[in-house]
Amino acid sequence: MTAQPLERPHRIPDALGRVLLLGYPNSGKTTLFNRLCGLRAKTANFPGTTTAIRVGRLQPGRDGAPAAPIEIVDLPGLYDLKLALPEVQVVHQALSGWGGVAPAGAVLVVDATHLRRQLRLAAELQTKGLPFVLAINMIDLARRKGLSYDLERLEQELRVPVVPISARKGEGVAALVSRIADLQRGKIPVPEANPAAACDPEAWADQLTLNCLGGPTALGSASDGFLDRLDRTFTHPFVGFVIFLAVMGALFWTIFALASVPMSLIEATFAYVGKGLEQILPIGAVRDLLVGGLIGGLAGTVVFLPQIALLFFLISLLEDTGYLARAAFVMDRLLYRFGLPGNAFVPLLSSHACAIPGIFATRLIPDPSDRLTTILVAPFMSCSARLPVYVLLTGFLFPNSPLKAGLAFAGCYFFGAAAALGAAKLLRKQLLPGRSRPMILELPSYKWPDLRVAAGVALEECWSFLRTVGTTILALSFLIWWLSAFPRSAPGPEVVELRQRAAQLAAADANQAALLELEANVLERRLQQESSYAGRLGRMVEPVFAPLGLDWKLSIGVLTSFAAREVFVATLAVLVGAPEEEAELGVLERIHQAQRSDGTPLLTPASASALLVFFVLAMQCVSTLATVFRETGSLRWPMLQLVGMTGLAWSAGFATYRILVAMGWS
C-alpha cells in the first residue's frame, strides 16, 4: 500500500504554543491525544507502538482553552529519559524544542494502576526546567481495583498540578484542558528540582507512593493467579503457538467471510453506475474515458475497501487486548532460529498492513544488524496492497469453493512469511553475520479492546487508501485507459464485413444480426487494443513474462504494479473494458472471463498460480524502496531488495508455471 503515516513532525503555524504529551508506553497518551485533538492516531497495547511524533491541535475555545489552537505533540512512550534508545532521543529533541519552538510545557501521563513505577518519570522531568502537569490516567480502572489517592498531598509533594482522568471515557479531560491552557499562558511555574528525586528516582517514587497512596502493593495479589495462568498459556511453546495460529487463521477467515457482502454491493453499484452512464452519454471518447477509465479504475480498487477496513480493525483490536505482546514471545523462539529478534514481530505483523509503517516500527529494534535484517525482509510479508491480487487470483483458481479460496489466500500469507524467514537466515549467514539480541519486553495488562479506537484506526487507514485511490491509482487508471484507447484505428476489413452482413440480415433475422453485430464489436475492441500504445508496450515487455504464462495485458498489469501493487487489478479492469454485453458483470468476474488477443482465456490455472507466486515474492512498491533508502541511508539495500526479491519472484513464478503445465493444469 502506498499510504504513508505521518512521519515527520509538522508545525501548526497559527498555534499559540506547544504542549508535549509524554509518559510510559501504554499509559494512554495516544488515547488522550485523540480525545484532545479529535485525531485518530494509532493506539496500541504493545509497548512503543507510537514510533513517530504526532502533532495535533487542541480545539480553540474548548473547556477554557484559548481562542487560538494549542499544538499538542504525542511523543513515543519511554521508560527512562537516560536510556540510549531512539525513542528517548526523540523525546529529548522535543523537550529542547525542535523547529526552533520551545514547548510551553508538558503533560506527564501516568497509569493510575502503575503509579508507583511510573512516577519516576516525574523525578526526571523535574530536572528539565519545564513546567508540567501530571495526568493520572485510567482513574476509573484504579477505582475498580480499590486504589485510593490523596491527590492534594501528591500535588504538594510534586509541586505540580495533578489531574485524575480517564482518557478512554473522557472523565476529567475538561479539567486537564484547562490546565493545558494554564501551561500555555505561563501560569504554571517550573517545579523545583528535588535532590532526593534526582538522586534515586525509584526510592523517591516508592516513598511518594507510600505517603500519598496508602503504600506500595505487596508482590502478588488475588488476581495474579489467573493472570499467571493466562500468560503461561499464551506463551507456552506448543499451546501458545497453536493459539497464535488459531487467532491468525480466525483473523483471515473473518476478513474473507465478512467482506464478501459489502464487496458485492460495491461491485454492483459501480456496474450500475457504469451502465447508467453508457445509456446517458453519447458514444465517443468522453463516454469511454468516464466508463472505462474512471469507473473501471475506481471499481478495481474501491472494491477492496471492506477487506482493508476489516484487516486494520481486527489487528487494532488484537493489539488493544494485550495479546500481541505475549504472541511476540511465542514468535521470538521461532524468529531467533532465523536470526531475527523477537522485537521484529510487531514490525513484521504491521507489514501485513503496509511495509512502510512496518519499516518505521523497526526503529524500536536497538541492534543495527537486527534492525537491518528486519527492514530487508519486511516487504516479503503480504501487505494489504497485495490483497486485491490475492482475492482476484484465488477467486479465479477456486471459483466455487470459498473454503479452498480462503485456504489459498491464507497460504499466500504463510508463503510470504516463510520467504521472509528464509531470506533472514540467508542474510544473517552471508551479509549480516551474528546472533539476534534476546528479547526483553513489558507485558501490558489484559483489557477489553476499545471498539471506537479500532474503528477509528480502520477509518483512518480506509481514508488513506481512498486518498491513494483518488490520486495515484486514478491517475494511472486514466493513463492506462488513454494508452489502451489511442491511437484510434479504423475498423479492420473483418469488422466491416461482419457489420455489412449484420445490416443485410437485420430485416430477415434480427437475432442473428444482433449476434453478428456483437461479434463485430468484440473483434473491433480487440484489434483496437492490440494496435494501441498499451498493446505495443505490452508486446515489448511480454517476452519477459511469457515464461510465466502471461500475455501482454497481464504483462502491462505487472509493469504498472511496480509503482504500487494495488494498481494491478485496476489496470486489468481498464484493459478488459466493460462492453455492453458484460456491463452488468462485476469487475472481478469480467477479469476472470476475459480473453487474450488470440481468443484463449486471459487467465489459466497455471498462469494464475504463477502470477500469485510472483506477487507474493516480488518487490513492487516504489514508496517502500524510498523508505528503505531513507532508513538505511544507502542505495545498496533497496537495490538488493528490488533485484533479489524480483529475481526470486520471477524464478519461483516460472517454476510454478512449468510444473503446473507439466501436470496438465494449463
Place this chain on the structure above:
Amino acid sequence: MTYEARERLALLTELSEGELGRLEERTVGALESELLSALGLREGSEFRVCRAGDPWIVEVRSARIGMARRIAERLAVRRLSSPPP
C-alpha cells in the same frame, strides 16, 4: 567468583513459579541492562516469578516483564521465599 560459588545465590532460571526473589547481579549486555533497569528490574529489586520457562515472566513493582531464557540465565538472584510445594 562464579554464581555457583556464592552462598545462597541462584540464577533466575533456578527459581520456580510463584517464588519471590531479589536481583543481586546481572551479566547481560549494556543495552539489555539499561532496558531491565528502565522496566524496574535492577540490583535490589524484588520480584515474583509468574512463569518459569522460555520466556521467563517476573512481576516487578506491579509490572510484568517477559524475557528470553538467554537473559534469565544471566541474572543472579537471592531467594526470598521457599519454592511452593
